[in-house]
Amino acid sequence: MGISLWDSYPPKVSDDQLQYLAQTVKDWTIFNGLTVRPNPSIVSEESNPNHVLATNAPVTLYPSPFPKQCFEQAEDLQKVYNELYAAIATDEEWLGEVMKELVEVDDFLANLWKIHLQVKEEGYVQDLSLGMFRSDYMLHVPDDSSSPSLKQVEFNTISSSFGGLAVRVGDLHRELATYPDPTHSISYPPHPLFNTATSASITSGGYPPTNEAVDTLASALITAHQSYRDSRTSPPLPQCILFLVQDNERNLFDQMALSQHIRTTNREIPTFRIPTSKILSQTSIPASSENPSRPLIYTHPANPNARYEVTVVYFRALYAPTEYDTPAAWAARHHLERSAAIKCPSILLHLSGSKKVQQVLTSTDPSHLERFLPKTSKETLDSLRASFAPQYSMSEGPDSEGVRIALDPDLAQKHVLKPQREGGGNNIYRSNIPTFLKGISEKEYKQYILMELIQPPSKARNVALRSDGQIVSGDVISELGIFGTCLWRSKVGSQEKNILQNRMGGYLLRTKARDSDEGGVAAGFSSLDSLILYEEAV
Numbered sequence: 006m007g008i009s010l011w012d013s014y015p016p017k018v019s020d021d022q023l024q025y026l027a028q029t030v031k032d033w034t035i036f037n038g039l040t041v042r043p044n045p046s047i048v049s050e051e052s053n054p055n056h057v058l059a060t061n062a063p064v065t066l067y068p069s070p071f072p073k074q075c076f077e078q079a080e081d082l083q084k085v086y087n088e089l090y091a092a093i094a095t096d097e098e099w100l101g102e103v104m105k106e107l108v109e110v111d112d113f114l115a116n117l118w119k120i121h122l123q124v125k126e127e128g129y130v131q132d133l134s135l136g137m138f139r140s141d142y143m144l145h146v147p148d149d150s151s152s153p154s155l156k157q158v159e160f161n162t163i164s165s166s167f168g169g170l171a172v173r174v175g176d177l178h179r180e181l182a183t184y185p186d187p188t189h190s191i192s193y194p195p196h197p198l199f200n201t202a203t204s205a206s207i208t209s210g211g212y213p214p215t216n217e218a219v220d221t222l223a224s225a226l227i228t229a230h231q232s233y234r235d236s237r238t239s240p241p242l243p244q245c246i247l248f249l250v251q252d253n254e255r256n257l258f259d260q261m262a263l264s265q266h267i268r269t270t271n272r273e274i275p276t277f278r279i280p281t282s283k284i285l286s287q288t289s290i291p292a293s294s295e296n297p298s299r300p301l302i303y304t305h306p307a308n309p310n311a312r313y314e315v316t317v318v319y320f321r322a323l324y325a326p327t328e329y330d331t332p333a334a335w336a337a338r339h340h341l342e343r344s345a346a347i348k349c350p351s352i353l354l355h356l357s358g359s360k361k362v363q364q365v366l367t368s369t370d371p372s373h374l375e376r377f378l379p380k381t382s383k384e385t386l387d388s389l390r391a392s393f394a395p396q397y398s399m400s401e402g403p404d405s406e407g408v409r410i411a412l413d414p415d416l417a418q419k420h421v422l423k424p425q426r427e428g429g430g431n432n433i434y435r436s437n438i439p440t441f442l443k444g445i446s447e448k449e450y451k452q453y454i455l456m457e458l459i460q461p462p463s464k465a466r467n468v469a470l471r472s473d474g475q476i477v478s479g480d481v482i483s484e485l486g487i488f489g490t491c492l493w494r495s496k497v498g499s500q501e502k503n504i505l506q507n508r509m510g511g512y513l514l515r516t517k518a519r520d521s522d523e524g525g526v527a528a529g530f531s532s533l534d535s536l537i538l539y540e541e542a543v
């Protein structure tokens with residue numbers, strides 16, 4: 006990134022301009038559903054006893070510049086990544102090998118694996134699987150003179166969120182950059198990035214590109230629903246898609262963007278939301294003696310006569326151990342897994358998204374990529390491999406490279422230690438790593454992986470409007486997510502798979518303060534952002 010771009014971005018504004026911009030964003034977000042239910046730390050239970058309030062999602066006031074070439078590389082890799090993870094989830098034996106050492110020390114993964122084995126023993130009755138993925142990246146710039154490269158932070162196979170709100174952020178920033186006229190924005194001062202000032206060194210898109218995340222994600226649910234086909238109930242019940250959500254979900258408007266899209270484009274497909282605590286009371290599976298095909302029957306709580314056969318369960322919950330705080334939650338996961346509904350994701354696909362799998366994939370001895378992607382060109386595999394940051398196993402004993410780096414206070418400075426968890430707030434960074442490891446037994450090391458820290462551009466800046474209305478400005482780090490979906494047919498025990506749909510479409514940019522290690526928006530670390538693609542003359 007040329008120093009000149011960040012030196013002048015975001016452009017300087019007067020207090021009046023900033024107030025106008027912030028007020029416009031506050032009003033636009035509410036009007037257009039770029040919203041969240043407020044965290045009690047922002048609006049106390051006392052002031053919001055009936056939980057009626059919503060506020061703007063944390064959002065940047067300006068889109069962030071992003072190198073076009075890196076964005077296109079991420080887009081190009083998505084369908085390859087989709088296929089890779091479909092292949093991993095289909096290879097039960099390989100995944101079982103990876104899980105073997107983890108289940109010894111990680112009860113959460115052990116319980117998930119146990120459910121898979123129980124359902125396998127009984128016999129799976131659905132051979133379609135749906136993946137709705139998000140591959141997350143950061144730009145890597147090891148020193149200011151090098152051009153940025155793209156490095157993957159993680160690949161998400163469960164509850165990949167923010168597609169719904171990301172589309173709206175793009176719409177917001179596009180409007181701010183182009184209203185009332187693309188050559189003259191009221192909200193943003195002239196700048197080469199908006200194509201409203203000239204620059205010899207920058208070619209820019211001028212405003213955020215169209216974001217297709219909602220269409221991509223909703224279409225995957227629709228295709229899966231249609232692929233379920235014949236009813237397994239007699240007489241046949243109408244069919245529906247279930248959105249499985251957390252009790253007290255605050256990010257529901259992001260989810261509703263998908264269900265609303267299905268309602269407007271495919272009115273005949275009902276979608277319903279079910280909180281985890283209600284799975285066992287609002288859904289049922291007929292006894293095997295009565296109906297061995299195990300349809301999942303949903304009874305609407307507001308109308309006991311409204312009964313549906315569930316075609317797809319879309320998990321926006323049950324990815325974190327804290328959600329399994331009762332035996333009923335585990336029973337509910339088992340209940341869904343053994344049903345005939347198409348799971349997004351199945352337990353095998355959920356486990357394929359483990360950090361450990363991502364670490365094992367970086368290994369070149371043996372190289373697993375060729376095995377999972379036998380038809381992919383060498384050039385594409387090289388590009389995929391180039392998107393990996395170095396990662397190390399922590400399971401190979403005290404003399405192994407991973408353990409040696411993690412325990413060395415100097416080397417640990419450039420690394421992050423990750424457990425097999427999702428949703429933010431679980432990692433251990435830099436100098437905390439050796440101290441942390443000394444506090445646990447060596448036997449437990451293997452539940453972690455060690456990853457080299459990606460070094461994002463050092464000069465990036467932006468301004469964010471927090472959900473409590475505060476405006477914060479400063480040095481930032483952005484993380485790009487690309488959405489992709491895959492629907493395939495396979496049988497547990499066989500590595501054969503038949504891909505029915507493989508699609509890429511839509512992006513998320515999350516931007517956080519430079520001094521924050523973690524990146525989750527829901528966890529309160531980041532703001533939603535969008536991007537403007539640019540190229541720099543060399």
Ligand code: ADP
Nearest residue numbers: 159426427428429430456457458459522523524
């Ligand atoms: P989670 O599943 O909890 O989202 P991640 O692997 O995405 O776990 O890590 C959480 C956050 O930590 C990321 O969003 C990113 O901001 C930061 N992070 C993770 N890995 C790296 C890395 N290798 N280099 C720099 N930052 C990282």
Ligand code: MG
Nearest residue numbers: 141159428429
């Ligand atoms: Mg993450």
